[in-house]
Amino acid sequence: MTPVVELRAARKRFGQVEALRGVDLAIGTGELVALLGPNGAGKTTSISLMLGLRRPTGGEARLFGFDPTDQRARSRCGVMLQESGTTGVLTVRELVDLFRSYYPSPLPAATAIARAGLDAKAGVRAGTLSGGERQRLYFALAVCGDPEALFLDEPTVGLDVEGRRAVLDSIRALSAAGKTIVLTTHYLEEADQLARRIVVIDRGMVIADATPREIKSRIPSKRISFNTGAPVSDATFRGLPVQNLELADHRVRLLSHEPELVLKALFERGVAVRDLEVTGADLEEAFLSLTTRP
Amino acid sequence: MRWRVPAFSVTNLALPIVFFTFFGLPVAHLRRADGVSIGAYLLASFGAYAVGNVMIYGFGIGVANERAMKIDRLMRASPLPPLVFMLAKVLTALVFALLALMLLIGFGATVGGIHQPGAVWAMVIARLLAGSLPFIALGFAIGYLSGPHAAPAVANLIYLPLAFASGFFVPVGQLPPFVQAIAPFLPTYHYAQLAWSALGAGSETLGTSLLWLAGYTAVFLALAVRAYRREERAKFA
Numbered sequence: 001m002t003p004v005v006e007l008r009a010a011r012k013r014f015g016q017v018e019a020l021r022g023v024d025l026a027i028g029t030g031e032l033v034a035l036l037g038p039n040g041a042g043k044t045t046s047i048s049l050m051l052g053l054r055r056p057t058g059g060e061a062r063l064f065g066f067d068p069t070d071q072r073a074r075s076r077c078g079v080m081l082q083e084s085g086t087t088g089v090l091t092v093r094e095l096v097d098l099f100r101s102y103y104p105s106p107l108p109a110a111t112a113i114a115r116a117g118l119d120a121k122a123g124v125r126a127g128t129l130s131g132g133e134r135q136r137l138y139f140a141l142a143v144c145g146d147p148e149a150l151f152l153d154e155p156t157v158g159l160d161v162e163g164r165r166a167v168l169d170s171i172r173a174l175s176a177a178g179k180t181i182v183l184t185t186h187y188l189e190e191a192d193q194l195a196r197r198i199v200v201i202d203r204g205m206v207i208a209d210a211t212p213r214e215i216k217s218r219i220p221s222k223r224i225s226f227n228t229g230a231p232v233s234d235a236t237f238r239g240l241p242v243q244n245l246e247l248a249d250h251r252v253r254l255l256s257h258e259p260e261l262v263l264k265a266l267f268e269r270g271v272a273v274r275d276l277e278v279t280g281a282d283l284e285e286a287f288l289s290l291t292t293r294p
Numbered sequence: 295m296r297w298r299v300p301a302f303s304v305t306n307l308a309l310p311i312v313f314f315t316f317f318g319l320p321v322a323h324l325r326r327a328d329g330v331s332i333g334a335y336l337l338a339s340f341g342a343y344a345v346g347n348v349m350i351y352g353f354g355i356g357v358a359n360e361r362a363m364k365i366d367r368l369m370r371a372s373p374l375p376p377l378v379f380m381l382a383k384v385l386t387a388l389v390f391a392l393l394a395l396m397l398l399i400g401f402g403a404t405v406g407g408i409h410q411p412g413a414v415w416a417m418v419i420a421r422l423l424a425g426s427l428p429f430i431a432l433g434f435a436i437g438y439l440s441g442p443h444a445a446p447a448v449a450n451l452i453y454l455p456l457a458f459a460s461g462f463f464v465p466v467g468q469l470p471p472f473v474q475a476i477a478p479f480l481p482t483y484h485y486a487q488l489a490w491s492a493l494g495a496g497s498e499t500l501g502t503s504l505l506w507l508a509g510y511t512a513v514f515l516a517l518a519v520r521a522y523r524r525e526e527r528a529k530f531a
Contacts, residue, residue: 051371055531075373084371085363089299102373138368145373 002065003028004149004180005050011058012045012204019045021204022059027182029148032175034191035184037201043184044082046201047153050182051079064149075103078142080152088127092118092137095126096144103145112144115173117166131158139167143174150174152183156190168194192216220244220255223279224262227251229272240265305351307394310344311401317463322406330495333408335465337399338418338489343462344394345422346482349429350436350453351446352387357437358445361525370530384430388423395419414492421488428481428507431514438521456482481510 003026012020020042027033035043048054049061052068063073086095093109100106107115113122116136121129126137135158142150155171156164171194175181185191191198192212200208200215208215220243227250237245237254240262246253256262259278266273318340322333360366369379399415402408432452440448457463459473460482466474477483484506490496491503 053367053371053530071373071375077371077373079368079371081368081371083364084368085365086368087360087363087365099372141368151371 001029003062004031004064005182006062007046007049007056007059008062009059010046010049010056010061012042012049012054013057019204020049020056023201023204023206025199025206025209027180029180030175030178031197032171032181032195033183033197033199034195035182035199035201036186036188036191037184038186041201042204043186043201044153045204047081047151047182047184051077051151053081075145076148078145078147078150080138080142080150080155082153082157084138086126086137086141089125091123091125092129092140093122095137096140099141100144103147105146106144107146109144112140115143115170116140117163132160132163135159136163136167139170143170147179149180150182152181154184154186156185156187188215217257220257221280222257222259223253223255224259224277225251225253225279226276227274229274232271236266236269236271237262302352302355306344306348306390307397309347310340310394310398313343313463314340314398314402315405318402319406322402322408326495328495330493331408331410333402333406334410334493335490335495337402337406337408338493338495339462339465339486341395341398341418341422342460342482342486342489343457344398345391345426346429346453346457346462346485348387348391348394349426350433350449352390353383353430353433354436354440354449355442355445356383357434358440358442361437362442367529387430388426391423391426392419395422410493417492418489421492422485425485425488425503425507428485428511428514431511431518432481435514435518435521438518438525456480459483460486462486481507481514484510 005025005027007023007025010020010023010025011018023042023046025046035046037043045054049056050063050068052061052063052074061068063070064076066073068074090098092113096109096112100109100112106112110119110122113119116139118133118136118140121133126134129137135155139152139155142152150171152171155167159167168190171181171183175194183194196211198208198210198212198215199206208218210218220241229250231250232247232252234245234247240256241258242254242256242262244253244255254262263273263276263278314336318333318336322331322336324332326332326335370376396419399419433449436445436448436452459469459477460466460480461469461477462482466477466483469477484498484503487496487498487503488500488507491498491500496503
């Protein structure tokens, strides 16, 4: 079966900057995939190539088996972009009606507006919406055509807790209804909550493509910190499963997914461990250890 | 949508009428040497001004704003083909220009007592709408070449001198001699000739006007396409 989205050895260069360095990715019907990575990793560039907003410098991008700019592909996609705008003089409902008219069988306007939690603002001009409300308007515009595939670039940026929950709930409901959803985020937690497949992008390359559980098993889950009687060096930790090692005077901080093994080894190596603390690593922090290599 | 921007709707609908009140009404009862009513002649001139306004300011400022607000990016990602989006804007502008012309001519008839057979006005309106193509292209060129803050100034700087020098406000014969010498080379001059000749007051054949306008359309269109392609490369390549 033709994948909904396909990037084949996709490369993108902006002047001196190589934003994507050969990305291979196929997303099938009904998948909910989170593209995860730090800012500037190439998430937005990937989405732009998938949608034909940018042309790959090398490789290929296909959407429903077509060139991404092909009308037959476009009319099956709903899109929410970062850095895009709408006219401010139309009301929320008018804009939703306008975008509905671009699709063969759209949702009722009220349904789309409700999915974005904008019912109270339907009659308000887009120009007067707050940042979070605008973000929800873009979500309404993405879903109003009842498209088969949704591309959501940082859908929860700028939303308050309630707005974020509303959008995340809608995404789950859309996924449950069989829609293919590609979203980008730089929050591991969000990707973990939503997606069944996480694609980690860093510096223009896919460095992991797996289930949330697998991704989490690969990243160090515990933070160990302690004081030592005598100064230690990197050599003390040689061969141990530690990451993000920080040594400052007598204070040691590190991340590991096998804290017991590390501590056992340290005791055996005669390191004096005082004021020991083992805590669950902050997910974001742990994620960084995956994406930032020395 | 244009209605909701008073800066646009008032400028484009009311300004031609306001200018006509000052420049046209006081002499509306007079006749030219060729017997054509000066009132009707000036209504045609201000009609040309009105349509040029809609096209140059509407597209010049409109497109510049769209680019600045990144509306183009969202539209680009939508299923609506870019050409349809562009044609829809042109169609809206033509409807708006038609409205501006009807208001102006209606004002001339009711307040100024300026009357011409309906068929003559229909001809003036049809020619002004059809002949606005070079100004649509010029509007797009300004919109793609200037930022949102510069666009109104650029549009003014280009359009106002053109309008004055082509006899939109004051007949060409009353302009300073060097301006009179330049006028026959301006797109706006030949554009107004379309309307004046519909009243029997043109000073060149329809073919000549159309040839000049076609030439300017080619020039402005080339400029607009060039600017558009440059933008494409920067934003969507």
